[in-house]
Amino acid sequence: MxxxxxxxxxxxxxxxxxxxxxxxxxxxxxxxxxxxxxxxxxxxxxxxxxxxxxxxxDSETVAKIISKRGKLAGNIKVTEDYLKENTDYSSVEELSKAVVDSGAKLEDSGIKPVxxxxxxxxxxxxxxxxxxxxxxxxxxxxxxxxxxxxxx
The missing domain is CATH 3.30.1390.20 (Ribosomal protein L30/L7)
Structure with a gap:
């Protein structure tokens, strides 16, 4: 990545x-x-x-970016609760490892790409x-x- x-x-x-x-x-x-x-x-x-x-x-930096600066539609911050309810991932760290290692897309989780x-x-x-x-x-x-x- x-x-x-x-x-x-x-x-x-x-x-x-x-x-x-x-x-x-x-x-x-x-x-x-x-x-x-x-x-x-x-x-x-x-x-x-x-x-x-x-x-x-690396996945640690991706996790920091998603948790601090990641936004959903409507300019809402990404939270652990949102990830648990709406995605297959239970935490930001798990999502970041999937993005870096297996090439999962942020858009599939509802997170803005920029x-x-x-x-x-x-x-x-x-x-x-x-x-x-x-x-x-x-x-x-x-x-x-x-x-x-x-x-x-």
Missing amino acids: IAAIRVRGRTGIKKDIADTLDMLKLTRINHAVLIEENPSYQGMLQKAKDYITWGEI FRLHPPRKGYEDIKKTFVESGSLGYRGDKIGDLIKKMI
């Missing part, structure tokens, strides 16, 4: 890259989505690499440089969890 976060805004963006970001459901800054690893998504991530950052996410995060504490490093160049853009591997924890 890959987490992708939009870092830069929409000013001066080419139409095809804007369309790619829309397909990824990353329409605003600090929005995050969870996507599965497959070649078509990898191509979309590469196309939008100058506006987003992404990496592999997470609206806060800007990171202490800010982004540099929004015009890649992560390798000590910036914020592009692939960051397992370090995406550190950024997400700063944004929850």
Whole structure:
């Protein structure tokens, strides 16, 4: 499972890259989505690499995102009671393990696919440089969890 976060805004963006970001459901800054690893998504991530950052996410971080920032239809927070009544999962941790390991979809549980995060504490490093160049853009591997924890 890959987490992708939009870092830069929409000013001066080419139409095809804007369309790619829309397909990824990353329409605003600090929005995050969870996507599965497959070649078509990898191509979309590469196309939008100058506006987003992404990496592999673990089930512990997914559980934190769902419990703190997860929303249902009508902007209602996700609760343990909702999960017990309306899904096959009894807790947020169980749902997060299913999402990461077996590829279960959040939409099937009624959870919105986009997470609206806060800007990171202490800010982004540099929004015009890649992560390798000590910036914020592009692939960051397992370090995406550190950024997400700063944004929850």
